[in-house]
Structures are given as C-alpha cells and as structure tokens.
Amino acid sequence: MADLVRYELKDRVAVLTIDNPPVNALAPAVWEQIDQAVARGVADAGADAMVLIGAGTTFIAGADIKIFDALKTREDSMSRSAGTHALLKRVEDAGKPLVAAIHGNALGGGLEVAQACHFRVASKDAKVGQPEVMLGIIPGAGGTQRLLRLCGAKMALAMCTDGKPVAAPKALAAGIIDQIVEGDLLTGAIAFATMKAAARQIRKTRDLQIKPEDVSGGMATCEAVRVALGKTARGAHAPFVAVDAIQAALTHSFDEGSIRERELFAGCVVSIESKALRHMFFAEREVAKVPDIPKDTPTREITRAAVVGAGTMGGGIAMNYANAGIPVLLKEVDQAALDRGMATIRKNYEVTMSKGKMTAEQLQRTLALITPQITYDGFDRVDIVTEAVFENMDLKKATFKELGAVTRPDCILASNSSTLDIDQFAQASGRPPQVLGHHYFSPANVMKLLEMVRGRETSKEVIATSLKLSKKLNKVGVVVGNCFGFVANRMLAYYMREAYLLLEEGASVPQIDKVLTDFGLPVGPYGMQDIAGIDVGARIRQYLASIGKTRAEGPQSAIPDRLFAMGRYGQKTGAGWYKYAAPGSRDRTPDPVIEQMADEEAAKRGVKRRPVADEEILARIMTALANEGARVLEEHYATRASDIDVIYCYGFGYPRLRGGPMFYAETVGLATVLSRVKEYRARFGDYWEPAPLLEKLVAANKSSFEG
Numbered sequence: 059m060a061d062l063v064r065y066e067l068k069d070r071v072a073v074l075t076i077d078n079p080p081v082n083a084l085a086p087a088v089w090e091q092i093d094q095a096v097a098r099g100v101a102d103a104g105a106d107a108m109v110l111i112g113a114g115t116t117f118i119a120g121a122d123i124k125i126f127d128a129l130k131t132r133e134d135s136m137s138r139s140a141g142t143h144a145l146l147k148r149v150e151d152a153g154k155p156l157v158a159a160i161h162g163n164a165l166g167g168g169l170e171v172a173q174a175c176h177f178r179v180a181s182k183d184a185k186v187g188q189p190e191v192m193l194g195i196i197p198g199a200g201g202t203q204r205l206l207r208l209c210g211a212k213m214a215l216a217m218c219t220d221g222k223p224v225a226a227p228k229a230l231a232a233g234i235i236d237q238i239v240e241g242d243l244l245t246g247a248i249a250f251a252t253m254k255a256a257a258r259q260i261r262k263t264r265d266l267q268i269k270p271e272d273v274s275g276g277m278a279t280c281e282a283v284r285v286a287l288g289k290t291a292r293g294a295h296a297p298f299v300a301v302d303a304i305q306a307a308l309t310h311s312f313d314e315g316s317i318r319e320r321e322l323f324a325g326c327v328v329s330i331e332s333k334a335l336r337h338m339f340f341a342e343r344e345v346a347k348v349p350d351i352p353k354d355t356p357t358r359e360i361t362r363a364a365v366v367g368a369g370t371m372g373g374g375i376a377m378n379y380a381n382a383g384i385p386v387l388l389k390e391v392d393q394a395a396l397d398r399g400m401a402t403i404r405k406n407y408e409v410t411m412s413k414g415k416m417t418a419e420q421l422q423r424t425l426a427l428i429t430p431q432i433t434y435d436g437f438d439r440v441d442i443v444t445e446a447v448f449e450n451m452d453l454k455k456a457t458f459k460e461l462g463a464v465t466r467p468d469c470i471l472a473s474n475s476s477t478l479d480i481d482q483f484a485q486a487s488g489r490p491p492q493v494l495g496h497h498y499f500s501p502a503n504v505m506k507l508l509e510m511v512r513g514r515e516t517s518k519e520v521i522a523t524s525l526k527l528s529k530k531l532n533k534v535g536v537v538v539g540n541c542f543g544f545v546a547n548r549m550l551a552y553y554m555r556e557a558y559l560l561l562e563e564g565a566s567v568p569q570i571d572k573v574l575t576d577f578g579l580p581v582g583p584y585g586m587q588d589i590a591g592i593d594v595g596a597r598i599r600q601y602l603a604s605i606g607k608t609r610a611e612g613p614q615s616a617i618p619d620r621l622f623a624m625g626r627y628g629q630k631t632g633a634g635w636y637k638y639a640a641p642g643s644r645d646r647t648p649d650p651v652i653e654q655m656a657d658e659e660a661a662k663r664g665v666k667r668r669p670v671a672d673e674e675i676l677a678r679i680m681t682a683l684a685n686e687g688a689r690v691l692e693e694h695y696a697t698r699a700s701d702i703d704v705i706y707c708y709g710f711g712y713p714r715l716r717g718g719p720m721f722y723a724e725t726v727g728l729a730t731v732l733s734r735v736k737e738y739r740a741r742f743g744d745y746w747e748p749a750p751l752l753e754k755l756v757a758a759n760k761s762s763f764e765g
C-alpha cells in the first residue's frame with residue numbers, strides 16, 4: 059500500500075504527515091493509515107506526543123468525494139460513517155497528546171479528523187469548514203457532534219448549514235483551534251505538542267460540556283436557523299438535516315447523537331440532491347480541461363482590453379475587466395450612446411455601493427479603469443477586444459474588418475455574439491487564428507458563464523489564454539463548438555419552443571413560469587425573455603428568416619413577433635409577456651392580451667386550448683432540452699454532457715441541486731426521456747425526433763450520457 063501517511067520522529071514528537079496529493083483527500087486508505095500511524099505513535103517509546111500535518115499546500119480537503127458513488131444504499135453509508143466514527147474515537151483515545159497542525163484547508167472530514175485530535179494549531183492564513191452541505195450531505199464523521207462542543211450551537215449551525223469556510227483567527231476566537239502559529243507551522247506544532255506532553259494534557263473534544271447558553275437556548279437557536287433557511291436554502295434538503303443533527307447533539311449524549319448523525323448522513327448520501335451536487339463539483343473542475351489543449355499550452359498576459367459597443371452587454375463586459383483590475387477602452391459610435399452606456403455602468407456600481415459591497419473610493423478607482431471613447435484610439439495597444447455590437451451579421455462582419463485593421467496582429471478578437479457564425483467574423487478580420495466567441499450571459503457583469511466559441515481556425519494559444527482569462531474575470535469558461543446559438547442558445551431555442559406551444563395549447567404565461575421557478579430556476583422562460591428583451595430574439599429570427607432558417611424544428615409561434623411589432627420588448631418598455639408598473643420596473647402583472655393572442659394563434663393552427671397539467675409543462679420543457687442536448691453532444695459541439703450542465707447552471711441559473719439538464723435527464727431515466735420524445739412525436743408531430751445518441755444509449759441499456 060502506498061505510503062499515504064508518513065511517520066517520523068522529531069524531538070521526541072511523532073510527526074504523522076498525510077501525503078495524498080493534490081489535496082490530501084481522505085481516501086479509505088488514508089483513513090486507515092491515520093489510524094495505524096496514531097497507534098504506532100502511542101506505542102513508540104521514543105515519542106511523547108504526536109503532530110498530524112498535511113504535505114503540500116493543505117491539511118485535508120475532506121473525505122474523498124469520489125467514494126460516495128460506491129455507497130449505493132443507506133446501509134452502505136451508515137456502515138461507512140460508523141467505521142469513521144469508530145476510527146476517530148480510537149484516535150481521540152490516544153494516550154499521548156495529539157495535535158493537528160493545519161495549513162491551507164481543513165474541510166469536511168479534514169476538520170472532523172482535526173476535531174478528534176486533542177488540540178489544533180494553524181497557520182494564520184489557514185481555513186476550517188464543514189462544506190458538506192455544498193455536496194448535499196452533512197458531516198458524517200462526528201462533525202456535527204464535536205463542532206458544537208468546541209464552538210457552540212450558533213457557529214456550528216452556521217458552518218454546517220452554509221458550508222462557508224472560516225479563517226483561522228475567527229476559528230481561534232470561537233475555540234475551534236487553540237493557537238495560531240507564526241512562522242514555520244511544524245516547528246510551532248512540535249513545540250505546542252511538547253508543552254502538552256510535559257503538562258500531561260489530553261483533551262477529548264467529545265468529553266467537552268455543551269456550553270451553558272446552548273443548554274438553555276440551543277433549541278431556540280436551531281428553530282431560528284430553520285426559519286432563516288426557509289428563505290435562503292430554497293429547495294435544498296441537506297442544510298435542514300444538518301440542523302437536525304446538531305439538535306441531536308444538544309439533546310443526546312455524544313454516542314447517541316453520533317448514531318443520529320450517521321442515520322441522517324446516510325439518508326443524504328443516497329439523495330438525488332447529493333448526487334447532483336457531487337456531479338456538479340466534478341463537472342465544474344472537468345470543464346476547464348479541453349482534450350486537445352494541454353495544460354502547458356503557451357498563454358499570453360492580458361493587461362489591456364477593449365470593448366466595442368456600450369449597450370447592456372458591452373457595458374457589463376467592460377465592468378468585468380474593470381472589476382478584475384484590467385484597464386478597458388469602451389467604444390461606441392456616438393457620444394449620446396456612449397454617455398447612456400457609461401451612465402448605466404455608474405448606476406450599476408452605485409447599486410453595489412448602496413448594498414455595502416463597494417466603497418466610494420473603490421467605485422471611483424474601478425470606474426477610472428474604463429475609458430469611454432468614440433474612436434479606435436489606443437486599440438493598437440490592447441491585448442484583447444470584445445465586440446458587443448447589435449446581433450447583426452453584416453454589422454459584426456464590418457466591425458471585425460475594422461478591428462483587423464486597427465489592432466496588433468497578436469491581439470485576440472472576441473465576439474459576444476449569442477448565436478452567429480464565428481468563422482464569418484474570423485474571415486472578415488483577416489486573421490482567423492486570433493478570433494473566437496466570448497459569449498457572456500445577461501447581465502454580463504453578474505452571470506458567471508463565459509461560453510468560449512472555438513472557430514475553425516482559432517489557435518490553441520488563444521483558447522488557453524481565454525481559459526486563463528475567464529478565471530481572472532471570475533467567470534466559468536466553457537469551450538464550445540461553432541453551431542448556430544452555440545450550446546446554450548441552441549438548446550434554449552427548444553426550451554422556448556415548448557414554452558410557446560404550451561401557451562398556445564392552453565397553459566398560461568404565469569403558470570409556465572411558476573412551474574419552472576418551483577423547479578428551482580430563478581426565473582421562468584417568459585420572465586427571462588422580458589428581462590433579456592423580446593427584440594433580441596426577434597432580430598435573430600429576422601436574420602434566420604433572411605437565410606431561410608428557423609431556430610428550432612417545429613411550429614413557430616407568431617406571438618413573440620407580434621409582441622415585437624407592438625413595441626412590447628419586455629421590462630425595458632413596460633410591457634412584454636407581462637405588464638410592468640413602468641418601463642424598467644420589475645413590478646409585473648399578467649396581461650389578458652397574451653391570453654387573447656394565444657386563443658387567436660391556437661385557432662389559426664387548429665389547436666383546441668385545454669388545461670395543461672404542471673407535470674406536462676415540466677416534462678415537455680425538460681425533454682426538449684435533453685433531446686437537443688444529446689444532439690449537441692453527438693455532434694461534438696460540447697465536449698461532455700457535464701459541460702452542458704455547467705453551461706445551464708452558470709448561464710441560466712438552472713438549479714445545481716438538480717445537476718443541470720443532462721444530469722436531470724439521467725435521474726429521470728434516459729429510457730423515460732426517450733419514451734417521452736416518442737410519445738410527443740405521436741401526439742404533436744415529427745418535429746419531435748429522438749436524438750440518435752439518446753436512442754443508441756437506451757438501446758445499449760446505458761443510464762448516463764457518458765456511456
């Protein structure tokens with residue numbers, strides 16, 4: 059077995075070093091070897107005390123998340139948890155002082171191991187946390203029972219329900235750690251352990267008394283947290299379970315509370331919520347790996363940027379650069395448009411400041427990084443330009459032609475197009491290897507997704523540089539292929555098609571939106587269109603009509619174009635799918651005009667309107683997404699199904715608790731999804747055509763898109 063926990067003696071202290079790169083995750087063998095190393099230290103006559111420390115950049119980042127997939131039943135999970143409980147009890151029963159020396163992170167099972175040590179010391183910049191809820195589970199190695207005894211109910215509840223790590227100084231003040239070590243951590247930890255050995259001091263966390271304020275007020279604190287979670291943890295289950303486990307610590311002995319923790323942990327591990335969140339954890343990390351772009355692909359530094367177009371998207375993109383400390387030129391065609399754009403940017407920052415998230419000085423400093431202008435002055439000095447002009451092929455091609463002339467040959471030229479063919483811009487620029495899509499999502503300064511569209515000739519260096527840049531801009535960059543609408547909007551066209559058809563068949567706008575928000579999306583399809591602008595979609599349809607295409611197969615609803623013709627562009631004009639109190643207001647009410655239009659359009663298509671059940675709305679919309687997602691995957695416009703999930707979670711606020719549209723389809727069952735497509739084809743027409751990949755997977759009895 060590999061040496062995952064090294065053992066050596068230093069100054070009569072046994073130093074146990076966990077060495078399981080990159081983050082010392084607790085794979086089963088690491089647990090075992092910690093157990094063995096502690097036993098060896100206890101038996102070693104040359105050791106008076108022990109220090110447990112991590113090799114590399116961190117203490118322990120928690121249990122190895124991959125192993126949870128092997129826990130198929132509650133019983134499996136119960137027995138895994140029981141095993142770690144027993145193991146940590148043995149560790150805690152060690153007859154010599156055992157000190158955890160924490161640097162980097164002590165998270166999840168990592169903090170639970172540290173809690174079972176008799177003392178904890180940490181470097182100043184270390185962090186400790188119980189982030190299990192982010193994976194849909196709760197601490198399962200005694201964390202809910204020991205943490206409460208160390209820091210009290212209020213803080214234990216906060217840490218176990220929001221999952222956020224706590225910095226060492228705060229952990230010290232709360233009693234989670236005993237000392238902060240300035241200078242070399244191991245040296246400090248050995249000194250601390252030696253001192254405890256001399257004083258013959260051993261302190262078992264499990265024997266600490268519950269704090270007096272928790273004996274009297276702990277239950278009320280739990281109740282208050284449950285009420286607060288009702289608002290902040292909408293749809294999630296694990297945070298509430300964490301409260302139950304901590305409540306058990308308040309009302310039971312350590313051993314009884316631990317049994318309750320195990321039962322609750324086991325229920326969480328096998329939940330869909332946890333499977334979805336674990337899927338997202340790895341999906342978010344995989345997405346940065348592009349098969350033919352190795353890690354060592356050369357990249358360039360982006361120190362200066364420019365944006366063309368100061369509309370809603372262009373302004374938001376410029377803010378992203380300024381927020382990252384990168385100076386950015388913002389160009390518009392005329393002064394009035396530029397002034398409007400800058401006023402919006404300033405207003406956005408003022409809102410941030412009013413929420414206390416920015417000081418006046420920071421606002422001025424950030425704004426000063428944006429240089430508004432109506433010329434191409436200085437474009438020969440920037441490293442990247444993002445084009446954010448209207449979604450119009452001719453206009454964009456003309457802009458790329460100009461950019462090819464005014465920028466340096468090595469400058470990256472990115473387009474914020476949400477649908478159009480990047481290769482045509484690349485040709486217009488005269489240097490295709492430098493061109494790619496940088497598709498931001500509205501509002502561009504808020505939404506985390508950056509879809510990076512690879513053209514036919516985009517160079518690897520440009521992609522690698524963009525991936526690095528996306529991190530600097532605090533975005534999740536996903537590399538996709540160049541098809542109409544790329545991945546996000548190509549699939550969205552099918553989502554919207556079903557929403558339109560369901561409306562014409564008899565569902566209402568508020569009903570459809572509510573089904574999707576109840577599912578966990580922040581906004582339904584109609585509310586989303588009113589925010590994004592009905593004019594945007596209409597212009598895309600006009601362009602497509604000019605080249606004889608439609609966005610999605612199947613009947614095309616006339617209602618969106620009728621709304622466009624009426625000047626009802628959504629929130630900004632005070633009317634769209636809903637009526638608004640005023641232009642720009644979010645205060646909306648349903649509009650009977652829409653029902654009337656739905657009646658008219660249904661009559662034209664010979665559709666008899668009927669009550670539509672919520673279940674049908676959800677099933678049709680999600681089936682449409684998954685079926686088109688399967689095509690995208692098979693045509694290699696997305697590298698993996700999990701990339702599509704990341705796109706939907708970060709671009710459209712698809713609930714992470716559901717794992718994204720492709721993972722959701724897997725939880726529904728690929729065979730069920732396929733049978734729904736076939737059922738809809740029989741009911742509605744051949745435009746419901748099963749994706750070949752879906753048919754292949756089901757025929758091969760596969761349960762996942764990855765085969």
Ligand code: 3H9
Pocket residue numbers: 080081083084119120121122123124138139142163165166167168170189190192193196197198199201340343344
């Ligand atoms: C738990 O502990 C349950 C217990 O209560 C009960 C037990 C009975 N496992 O994020 P990075 C991988 S639940 C497996 O890019 P960073 C990660 O996939 C756990 N793998 O680095 C990546 O792999 P690759 C509670 C893990 O510096 C590589 O390490 N703990 C784990 O940006 C680097 O990761 C957590 O939830 C893991 N636990 O951030 C903490 N952690 O290179 C989860 C990481 O192949 N981890 N990997 O793509 C984190 O939050 C971050 O990784 C951390 C470092 C902040 C530690």
